[in-house]
Amino acid sequence: xxxxxxxxxxxxxxxxxxxxxxxxxxxxxxxxxxxxxxxxxxxxxxxxxxxxxxxxxxxxxxxxxxxxxxxxxxxxxxxxxxxxxxxxxxxxxxxxxxxxxxxxxxxxxxxxxxxxxxxxxxxxxxxxxxxxxxxxxxxxxxxxxxxxxxxxxxxxxxxxxxxxxxxxxxxxxxxxxxxxxxxxxxxxxxxxxxxxxxxxxxxxxxxxxxxxxxxxxxxxxxxxxxxxxxxxxxxxxxxxxxxxxxxxxxxxxxxxxxxxxxxxxxxxxxxxxxxxxxxxxxxxxxxxxxxxxxxxxxxxxxxxxxxxxxxxxxxxxxxxxxxxxxxxxxxxxxxxxxxxxxxxxxxxxx
Numbered sequence: 001x002x003x004x005x006x007x008x009x010x011x012x013x014x015x016x017x018x019x020x021x022x023x024x025x026x027x028x029x030x031x032x033x034x035x036x037x038x039x040x041x042x043x044x045x046x047x048x049x050x051x052x053x054x055x056x057x058x059x060x061x062x063x064x065x066x067x068x069x070x071x072x073x074x075x076x077x078x079x080x081x082x083x084x085x086x087x088x089x090x091x092x093x094x095x096x097x098x099x100x101x102x103x104x105x106x107x108x109x110x111x112x113x114x115x116x117x118x119x120x121x122x123x124x125x126x127x128x129x130x131x132x133x134x135x136x137x138x139x140x141x142x143x144x145x146x147x148x149x150x151x152x153x154x155x156x157x158x159x160x161x162x163x164x165x166x167x168x169x170x171x172x173x174x175x176x177x178x179x180x181x182x183x184x185x186x187x188x189x190x191x192x193x194x195x196x197x198x199x200x201x202x203x204x205x206x207x208x209x210x211x212x213x214x215x216x217x218x219x220x221x222x223x224x225x226x227x228x229x230x231x232x233x234x235x236x237x238x239x240x241x242x243x244x245x246x247x248x249x250x251x252x253x254x255x256x257x258x259x260x261x262x263x264x265x266x267x268x269x270x271x272x273x274x275x276x277x278x279x280x281x282x283x284x285x286x287x288x289x290x291x292x293x294x295x296x297x298x299x300x301x302x303x304x305x306x307x308x309x310x311x312x313x314x315x316x317x318x319x320x321x322x323x324x325x326x327x328x329x330x331x332x333x334x335x336x337x338x339x340x341x342x343x344x345x346x347x348x349x350x
């Protein structure tokens with residue numbers, strides 16, 4: 001890539017568009033070049049540098065403030081030795097064709113953080129400022145506050161507990177059996193997930209996912225300040241991609257499948273009531289329309305109460321359920337916020 005000269009403007013006499021490498025001093029008034037005033041020239045005014053002798057970023061003479069080549073040993077303006085002179089750092093980049101041809105003004109000094117207004121007891125200014133602050137949070141801020149609040153409530157409900165003294169008031173039980181029938185089921189899925197007993201299969205192509213495929217490059221040329229009054233151009237390219245669908249076979253089919261069509265239940269109260277399974281009638285065949293027993297479930301519930309009248313129920317395993325006679329005393333823990341009883345913590349009262 002070719003090398004070009006930066007421009008600079010003389011801050012003593014106002015001469016503009018001086019060359020960063022060639023004009024180390026202003027040809028109009030003799031003022032030394034200020035490296036901080038260099039800027040990229042307009043695209044149409046670029047001046048190429050051929051076989052320039054400067055190597056690396058300039059060094060500023062500590063005696064006369066004149067910029068010199070990094071390869072120089074003595075200042076070209078006053079002859080002072082340059083050993084230990086600080087480097088002038090003015091590296092920058094700009095997209096080629098986008099340079100304005102003018103020097104950017106220096107940034108104003110940072111005034112620092114603004115002072116917070118003092119709260120006024122009678123004016124309500126503090127409350128108004130607080131209200132504006134909450135309003136300024138925006139929707140995302142409010143959502144975050146709600147989420148954090150919800151999380152805190154959940155944690156408190158989980159860990160903030162208190163003991164509870166309980167008395168057993170009663171018992172109930174339920175046993176149920178699901179009834180299933182062999183019937184035709186219409187289903188669809190990717191063909192590789194299709195069951196072996198599928199019938200009347202229909203296949204189609206369907207987008208399953210997508211992939212990125214390289215589709216050329218997007219390139220742009222940048223001007224790079226070399227810090228010695230010159231700049232080079234460089235080409236930067238990034239790959240460009242396009243999305244391509246990944247197709248796969250989608251299948252629709254019919255298959256024989258056992259489906260729940262009814263649930264039979266038996267219930268009872270008290271420890272003296274013997275839990276029994278409901279009576280069901282099913283077929284013994286394995287053809288369409290046949291029935292069979294499905295999942296069996298049993299639930300044993302104990303009813304408890306606290307001295308203040310608060311009532312609770314717990315679903316337990318049958319052996320523990322049978323040990324909890326009516327009128328017996330038990331202890332447990334409950335959540336302070338919701339009052340929910342932790343059934344796994346139930347123990348006989350001492």
